[in-house]
Amino acid sequence: MNPTLRRSCRMIVSTSAITALLVTAAASPAVLAVQPPTEASVSANAAAAPSTTAVGTLRNGAAWRAEVPAAWNGKLVLFAHGFRPGPANPAWDNGFAPTASELISRGYAVASSSYATTGWALGTAAQDQLGTLAAFEERFGDAQRVVVVGRSMGGLVTSLMAEIPDSGIDGAVSTCGLVGGGVSLNNYQLDAAYAATELLLPGRDVRLTGFTTPEQSAETIAALKSALTQAGESAAGRARLALVAALLNTPTALDGVDVDDPEALAAAQAQLVVDTLPTVIERRHTIVNAAGGDSGWTAGVDYARLLQPSAQRHVVEHMYAVAGLTLADDLSTLTANADIEPNVQGLEWMLQTSTPAGELQVPLLATHTVMDILAPVEFQEEYAETVRQAGRNSLFRQAFVDRAGHCNFTVAENIAAIEAMDQRLETGHWGSVATNSALQGAAESLKLDGAAFVEFRPDEFVNDRHWAGKS
Structure with a gap:
């Protein structure tokens, strides 16, 4: 064949x-x-x-x-x-x-x-x-x-x-x-978690980095699971889930899903986000402990520029239009509030050993x-x-x-x-x-x-x- x-x-x-x-x-x-x-x-x-x-x-x-x-x-x-x-x-x-x-x-x-x-x-x-x-x-x-x-x-x-x-x-x-290396692994997962908490749990102080034990991430995982599930119940939530899915590099080729139907695709991806994001956060402490600090960061990231070359951007734009939301506003919010800095020791270790x-x-x-x-x-x-x-x-x-x-x-x-x-x-x-x-x-x-x-x-x-x- x-x-x-x-x-x-x-x-x-x-x-x-x-x-x-x-x-x-x-x-x-x-x-x-x-x-x-x-x-x-x-x-x-x-x-x-x-x-x-x-x-x-x-x-x-x-x-x-x-x-x-x-x-x-x-x-x-x-x-x-x-x-x-x-x-x-x-x-x-x-x-x-x-x-x-x-x-x-x-x-x-x-x-x-x-x-x-x-x-x-x-x-x-x-x-x-x-x-x-x-x-x-x-x-x-x-x-x-x-x-x-x-x-x-x-x-x-x-x-x-x-x-x-x-x-x-x-x-x-x-x-x-x-x-892609350990630093990119940490950052793409962090981008998705950050967008989910910032847009679906506004005003909540949710810890996203620096976990050294599974127990430290348990509260974050519970909050994210609840927010991601509830988001699927509204047009605004579904739009923001589509953005989170794009940042998480969620797969797009799905059996039984018409790829020309962005709403069906976004719904399928949303379920994958719900299933995946808590899992990767649960394992984050092992990398932090090995590196001696968390190498992930959001500070200085322009999220509009980050999304621009994404192959999933058109789905995100469609879902925001359906919801009557302005994508640029949410991306500006993410960029303005992005203040997570890496642990320098952890970042250096990851660059030396895992990149x-x-x-x-x-x-x-x-x-x-x-x-x-x-x-x-x-x-x-x-x-x-x-x-x-x-x-x-x-x-x-x-x-x-x-x-x-x-x-x-x-x-x-x-x-x-x-x-x-x-x-x-x-x-x-x-x-x-x-x-x-x-x-x-x-x-x-x-x-x-x-x-x-x-x-x-x-x-x-x-x-x-x-x-x-x-x-």
């Missing part, structure tokens, strides 16, 4: 399905998305492939595990897991296990680490992965080729590893990565589902710009999967991406190996659990900014 051109205006999945995916993500943060494919969905010989298992612990307490098939082809896939709230912190990731089994059946060795800490583990995660690589090679000998693979937060870790000179890795595959510079040292292939609530696909637009500005675009390729959900890839899609990177390293050039059509063909030929690579261009990520200081 040849993938067809897919723009962000097409319909693909229902809001109820997306809500179910979000509930799963909240219930199982280690996976942060849908349940992974079962072992039954991969080839029968995968689970039975003979292998040697080795485990160990790095000096900082990070656990590692490796599996090496009896007929090892000399190639190692080093996997970086996503966000984990704790306390469980295993070296082996259950969400990646079906893909790992298939890789092992194909002769690859697979290794991974727990990282030294749970939560936002960017302070050590890249080095923990490299420490695992060193431990692996001490035990099994040097790998002929090392491909690092990561998902979600681990996709960011993998991208950062690809920027480390002389790291010992040869190529990288970042899947569903938070590649890609785009200075790739090895080839990197980034894959993303086209509709991702927890890591907006617009992150890929921002990351491509970062790589391009660093002058490393020749090392970079992106591919997209026509599916909803955070990290909701099939085993076949993962294997196709990893083997495309292997071919890139073998030949020394990309050729057509990482095009969406080539990846689709390769994934389908595996006869595993299907694939849906598609031509796609992500919209502008509008929430990126640089702190210039404001008192």
Whole structure:
């Protein structure tokens, strides 16, 4: 099947399905998305492939595990897991296990680490992965080729590893990565929360930053849930929900929703906001604690200018017109009252540990589902710009999967991406190996659990900014 051109205006999945995916993500943060494919969905010989298992612990307490098939082809896939709230912190990731089994059946060795800490583990995660690589090679000998693979937060870790000179890795595959970086992650979520509280809870003193415990955010979450739900009952509230949805980069391609009907689209997005915004606020304390302060800010942000390039602006404008409200007035209010400043220590830490510079040292292939609530696909637009500005675009390729959900890839899609990177390293050039059509063909030929690579261009990520200081 040849993938067809897919723009962000097409319909693909229902809001109820997306809500179910979000509930799963909240219930199982280690996976942060849908349940992974079962072992039954991969080839029968995968689970039975003979292998040697080795485990160990790095000096900082990070656990590692490796599996090496009896007929090892000399190639190692080093996997970086996503966000984990704790306390469980295993070296082996259950969400990646079906893909790992298939890789092992194909002769690859697979290794991974727990990282030294749970939560936002960017302070050590890249080095923990490299420490695992060193431990692996001490035990099994040097790998002929090392491909690092990561998902979600681990996709960011993998991208950062690809920027480390002389790291010992040869190529990288970042899947569903938070590649916009930790600062942008904090700011786009803060923009939405700030707009919701400012416009739906005027005059209320609602805390939005600096949470260090879940309990500190509980009152904010309760207030936001109530305000967001009540907003849907009036035209003015629905208009303001549309603005919040745009700032949150809420998906627009929804099954059963006519994209030419902005009111239907806004209603569907509003439900996604209600389901998503409290969840991301609930996890904010883990990033604050890791960084030693909250890196997010609104001070100095011109919200009219921020919304201007948004692909969702026309929906917002329509909803404001229906409500008889003036969008410019609300945007002016947001800009005038924006006074949240970042914690300087927290911001510096996030810039140093959690923000890609785009200075790739090895080839990197980034894959993303086209509709991702927890890591907006617009992150890929921002990351491509970062790589391009660093002058490393020749090392970079992106591919997209026509599916909803955070990290909701099939085993076949993962294997196709990893083997495309292997071919890139073998030949020394990309050729057509990482095009969406080539990846689709390769994934389908595996006869595993299907694939849906598609031509796609992500919209502008509008929430990126640089702190210039404001008192």
